[in-house]
Amino acid sequence: SRRHSVNRPPTPDVRDDDDDRPKKPSLLEIVNIKLIESGEKERLMELVRERLVECGWKDEMGALCRAVVKKNGRENVTVDDLVRAITPKGRASIPDSVKAELLQRIQTFLVSVAH
Amino acid sequence: MFVVDLILQLSSDIYRDILDSIIVDVASESHRIARLGLDRNLDLEDEELRLSVEARARASDPSHSGEANGKYVVDIFGQSHPAIANEIFDCMNCGRSIMAGRFAPHLEKCMGKGRKARLKATRSTTAAQNRYTRGSPLSTQTPYSNSTSMNRSSNGSSAIAGDDYSNGNLEEP
Numbered sequence: 675s676r677r678h679s680v681n682r683p684p685t686p687d688v689r690d691d692d693d694d695r696p697k698k699p700s701l702l703e704i705v706n707i708k709l710i711e712s713g714e715k716e717r718l719m720e721l722v723r724e725r726l727v728e729c730g731w732k733d734e735m736g737a738l739c740r741a742v743v744k745k746n747g748r749e750n751v752t753v754d755d756l757v758r759a760i761t762p763k764g765r766a767s768i769p770d771s772v773k774a775e776l777l778q779r780i781q782t783f784l785v786s787v788a789h
Numbered sequence: 790m791f792v793v794d795l796i797l798q799l800s801s802d803i804y805r806d807i808l809d810s811i812i813v814d815v816a817s818e819s820h821r822i823a824r825l826g827l828d829r830n831l832d833l834e835d836e837e838l839r840l841s842v843e844a845r846a847r848a849s850d851p852s853h854s855g856e857a858n859g860k861y862v863v864d865i866f867g868q869s870h871p872a873i874a875n876e877i878f879d880c881m882n883c884g885r886s887i888m889a890g891r892f893a894p895h896l897e898k899c900m901g902k903g904r905k906a907r908l909k910a911t912r913s914t915t916a917a918q919n920r921y922t923r924g925s926p927l928s929t930q931t932p933y934s935n936s937t938s939m940n941r942s943s944n945g946s947s948a949i950a951g952d953d954y955s956n957g958n959l960e961e962p
Binding site for chain 1: 791795796797799800801802803804805806807808809810811812813814815817818819820823826828919
């Protein structure tokens with residue numbers, strides 16, 4: 675049988691008593707919604723993508739992916755395989771300037787919505 | 790918890806979230822390229838080398854039916870065409886009878902190198918150049934009718950007589 679490239683987590687079962695109690699969103703969820711609705715999340719992601727292309731990070735990740743594809747075989751590789759393969763190195767090799775810029779933008783946004 | 794701590798914690802979470810999303814995007818893109826076989830074209834030179842080797846192998850393969858049969862190549866309908874198209878027609882420039890396969894080089898000579906053809910060409914291009922330059926003292930008159938846009942570009946500096954033009958709209962005072 676064909677392996678699915680993108681493994682989605684199973685849809686959580688809806689329990690009956692949950693329908694009666696309203697769920698309280700966490701602060702992070704509230705902030706995330708504001709982030710997305712304001713368009714800031716998309717802007718931030720575009721900015722970071724651009725920075726990561728400029729500094730060669732994306733190419734490095736691409737090379738890592740090609741190595742995985744070569745090892746596993748083109749038809750057998752899944753998106754999960756690639757994500758697992760590049761996440762540690764990907765997180766670690768973000769240039770400090772990019773990290774600082776992104777954090778600063780996020781913090782500015784948080785301060786602005788806190789009012 | 791102070792607000793500052795809260796902001797630091799939240800920003801760290803959001804940072805991690807954004808980064809992970811980008812990593813998934815990159816992995817997804819690489820996955821697509823790998824599954825579609827698009828990474829085979831990444832190195833252009835190697836790809837061209839590979840294609841030429843394959844083409845050569847195909848050409849020299851004797852078991853290949855229908856390709857090169859002596860002089861003529863056979864197409865998928867089994868028709869054969871000569872290497873040089875041999876339909877004959879008349880050149881619309883000079884009126885001579887020309888073979889289709891020889892038409893392009895003929896046109897090059899016919900429109901470029903022939904004595905009369907060359908004179909005709911240079912007369913019309915130099916006339917056009919003179920119309921466009923400002924302050925040109927030359928008054929060149931050509932038998933070709935002029936559009937008003939050309940008149941506007943030469944700011945009344947070229948002394949073009951209005952006689953030869955079908956529309957005598959000279960806007961200069």
